[in-house]
Amino acid sequence: MPEPLGEFQRRMLEFIVNYIRREGMPPTNREIGKAMKIASTGHVDYHLSMLEKRGYIIREAKKSRGIKLTRHPWGIPVEGTIAAGEPIEIFSEPDQTIEVGHGVDPESSFALIVRGQSMIEDHICDGDYVVIKRQRTCENGDIVVAVHLVEGTPGKATLKRFFLEKEQVRLQPANAELEPIYIPRDEWDREWEIQGKVIAIVRHYGGSGRAA
Structure with a gap:
């Protein structure tokens, strides 16, 4: 896991990420220096070496545009599908990540793909990604991942x-056409658990992610 960054190096990394997204290639040291208001290319090189040492980038020697990202620095794992309807089994997609803002902690968050229409009145639609903060407790009114623990399976989850x-x-549910799920307290305590609450929604328009 890459080490945390200070504010200046975080802004430099953010510039590099945005430049690559916009131009389709990495910036040169001079372009980074101009954007960050650094007169010395040696000073730029120092900060790039720190980004490399901390695991955010690698650099190809003798190339003016030799910066490569090791991964998207603000990506979180997509851990499966969540039903906005009747509970369904969660499946894992460990190789998929989704880009989120740098304010989301990747160590304590994950994403799930929504299936179903039961939360449409909360603007959560089929195919959206919900960003989940891992936690076992919640407050009344929170949108949560509730899992029915079924022996011999990962459990069945609903949003x-x-x-x-x-x-x-x-x-x-947030759909006037659907009925709530009622669970007696003793059954809830024995057979259900909270795995996290929704902190953001990511919707894709033509292949690009957008946080809602």
């Missing part, structure tokens, strides 16, 4: 708003 009521848990 719903969570409400703890007197004798039961209510998993509430």
Whole structure:
């Protein structure tokens, strides 16, 4: 895992990422220096060597545009599919990542692909990616990943708003045509768990990701 960056090197890395996305090739040291207001190319080279040492980039020797990203620095893993409807089994897609803002901690977050229309009134549509913060607890009204623990399987998960009521848990869809899932408290305590809550939605328009 790459080491954390200070503010200046984080901004330099962000410039490199955005330049590659926009131009289809990496910037030169002079272009980086101009963007970062650094007069000395030696000073630029020092910061690039720190980015390389910390695992964010690699550089090809004797190439003016020799910077390569080791991975997208603000990507998080897509860990499977989540039902916006009846619970379905989670499956793993360990090789897929999705780009998110640098404010999302990749160590404590993951993404799931939404299947179904039960959360459309919360603007979560079939095919969207939801960004999940890993946690076992939640507050009433949070949109959560609730997992029904089925012996011998990874469990069946659903995406719903969570409400703890007197004798039961209510998993509430955001679709007026669908009924809530009601779970008695003792069954919830034995057979269900929270795996995280939604902190962002990423929608794809023509192949590009956009946070909602």
